[in-house]
Amino acid sequence: MRLLYIIFIFLFCTVNAQKALPLDTLKLKEAKDMLADDYGNLYIYKNKDFSFTKYDSLGKQLGKMMLTVPYKVQSVQNPLSLALFSENAQEMKFVDQNMNEIQKVDFKQKFGFIKMAYAEDLQQLWLLDDSTKRLIQYNFRNDTTINSYPFDVSFDDMMDLLVFETKVYILTRKHIRVFSLKFEKLFEAPLENGKRFRRENDVVLVVADNSILKYDPEKGMVKIFEDKDAQIVDKNILSYFEIKANKLYLYNLEKIKETKLQTEPDTKPTTAPVTESSSEKPAGEEGNKAHDEKKESEEKATDNTLQKLIEDSSEVQAVGV
Known part of the structure; x- marks a missing residue:
């Protein structure tokens, strides 16, 4: 009975929140990465031909870079100015909403070997220089180095970099680490298959292969979305996105919240556990009768809750997402 109850809750949440988007499976088949901006546009990067393509939510191509x-x-997140870094070319490109290059910053002439770069805004970059083991704050608009900090960390398996509020976030293949600008380690946790950081106001997220986690200074890394069958996942301010079996799915954040509010009261125990003292326990025939009545009442309450959940699920399936 309890197993059926859990299954129906899962089905109800899935039906209510999930929506398939009409993007051609051929466009998703060889995708190495997918990103979603806050307007619902999707960006597909393919390693096979190094193409970077922008689509709207209906699958119409809006721009492409080779x-x-x-x-x-x-x-x-800011579709008017997208930042792309190449370790091989030792440069960073900025492209506009039509996927046209609007600026290029060349690191070869001024620095050693830049392992990772993070664009804080439209003026400043944070650069990890592997040759000098330094973190560099660089204003590329006027070509000046603002600050330089000793940063002697391993650069070998680095995946991404983020600097926010005097904290440096380093993502490697198997860990997330947080440092101060004085190279003091503030936090470290194992994290498999992390790909990149995403910052939403003062919240730092990590996008992994099939999950999204939130950094909490008190709780550590908190998983906020996961689908083990997904090939790629991402999110914007309104939804989670995933590619699964070469199809694109969207999970609306508001609907997920509403579903949790609807199902949360039903998932609580129908009766609170009671601890009885020996003097209060029913004895003999009267005690057995009271026990049977209590058991029957609990079963009825569970059946009523399950019936309500089945009806709610049927209504949602009839209406559709």
Whole structure:
């Protein structure tokens, strides 16, 4: 009975929150990465031909870049200026909403070997220089180095970099680490298959292969979305996105919240556990009768809750997402 109850809750949440988006499976088949901006546009990066393509939510292509070497897309939260870094080319590109290059910053002439770059805004970059083991704050608009900090960390398996409020977030293949600008380690936790950071106001998120986690200074890394069958996941301010079996799915954040509010009261025990003293326990025939009545009442309450959940689930399936 309890197993059926859990299954129906899962079905109800899935039906209510999930929606398939009409993007051609051929466009998703060879995707190495997917990002979603806050307007619902999708960006597909393919390693096979180093292409970076922008689509709207209906699958219409809005722009495309053909790159000559691999680039790492930092973020698409501001679709008017997307930052792409290439370790191979030792440069960072900025592209506009039509996927046209609007600026390029070349690191070869001024620095040693830049392992990772983070664009804080439209003026400043944070650079990890592997040759000098330093973290550099660089204003690329006027070509000046603002600050330089000793940062003697391993650069070998680094995946991403983020600097926010005097904290440096380092993502490797198997860990997340947080440092102060004085190179003091503030936090470290194991994290498998992390790909990049995403910052939403003062919240720092990590996007992994099939999950999204939130950094909490008190609780550590908190998983907020996961689908073990997904190939790629991402989110914007309104939804989670995933590619699964070469199909694109969207999970609306508001609907997920509403579903949790609807199902939460039903998931609580129908009767609170009671601890009885020996003097209060029923004895003999009267005690057995009271026990049987209590058991029957609990079963009825559970059946009524399950019936309500089945009816709610049927209504949602009839209406659709």
